[in-house]
Amino acid sequence: MALVRTAMLLAALTALFGLAGLALGGETGMILALILAAGMNVYAWWGSDRAALRAHDARLVTRASAPDFVGDIERMAQRAGMPVPAIYLIDSDQPNAFATGRNPANAAVAATTGLLRSLSREEVAGVMAHELAHIRNRDTLIMTVAATLAGAITMLANFAFFFRGGRDNGMGIVGVLATMILAPLAAGLVQMAISRTREYEADRGGAEICGQPLWLASALARISGLAARIDMNSAERNPGTAHMFIVNPLHAHAHDRLFSTHPATENRIRELQKLAGERGSGGGRSAAAPATRASPVPSTRRTPRGPWA
Structure with missing residues (x-):
């Protein structure tokens, strides 16, 4: 169902692009904007992993430097039937993590040192399973693709006054101005909706990979509470990367708001708890704590349980 919804949203972006192009610049403007936007986004796609890791000063870790952390990810990747991604740590007290890379064979996962300090080993496994699911999906x-289309629509809006297509089509200056404002706004909303849809799908995939939905549910509750109080300076300097993280690192309110790139944490936890009930798996916890309540920080040296261990 999530894949169908994503396809429908991508189709909506494509249709919006065509309409905006014809309205603002005619065929010439549409083709030019698409070429420029596609070129920029292809370049960003090929180098997005390195750029994101550099933006957060991530450092590569191995079994020698982080044996438990790396070993758990390797076992979960094997369970998921996918290549082991490059594994990085970010020096930040805020617990968070993200995945990047253009495909499973060229991917990386990164977690903050705050994630390893603040969460149990089971919870860390749930978080990293979520990131592996992003890569697998x-x-x-x-x-x-969504960024390419949204970028093309924004370019069309910026080029509105350089082409006469909109006025020739009878829109007039008011219509051109309205399209300049509303088309990029609509594109951004659709792009954010795609991002939220993929987060829910990665939650389900992560629960499957680690075998315990409540590990991830508990982690989301803990991360959301701590991230709301702890700054992540590298994310504040690079807000364009915020959508990559498992929870918003920029202290956004935890509600399914129109302009949010992440679903509400409470909704994600509820879905994971429902999944755990369907599977009959407790994961050693009866429920995840509410996102607004801080739970005692457990030891990170417990041995994880589950079919991948």
Whole structure:
């Protein structure tokens, strides 16, 4: 169902692009904007992993430097039937994580040192399983396509006054101005909706990979509470990367608002708890704590349980 919804949203972006192009610049403007936007986004796609990792000063880790963390990810990747991504750590007290890369063979996962300090080993496993699911689902590719179309629509709006297509079509200056404002806004909303859809799908995929939905539910509750109080300076300097993280690192309110790139944490936890009930798996926890309540920080040296261990 999530894949169908994503396809429908991408189709909506495509249709919006065509309408905006014809309205503002005619065929010439539409083709020119698409070429420029596609070129920029293809370049960004090929280098997006390195750019994102550099933006957050991520450092590569191995079994020698982080044996439990790396070992758990390797076992979960094997369970998911996918290549082991490059594994990075970000020096930040805020617990968070993201995945990047153009495909499963060229991917990376990154977690903050705050994630490893603040969460139990089971919860860390749930978070990293979520990121592995993003890679397996090729969400980076999906979001790149969405970014290309949204970027093309924005370019068409910016080029509105350089082409006479909109006025020739009878829109007039008011119609051109309205399209300049509303088309990029609509494109951004659709792009955010795609991002939220992929987060729910990665939650389900992560629960499947680690075998315990409540590990991820508990992690989301803990991360959301801590991230709301702890700054992540690298994310504040690079807000364009906020949508990549498992929770918004910029202290956004945890509600399914129109301009949010992440679903409400409470909604995600509810879906994971429902999934756990369907599977009959407790994961050693009866329920995840509310996102607004901080739970005691457990030891990170417990041995994870589950079919991948």
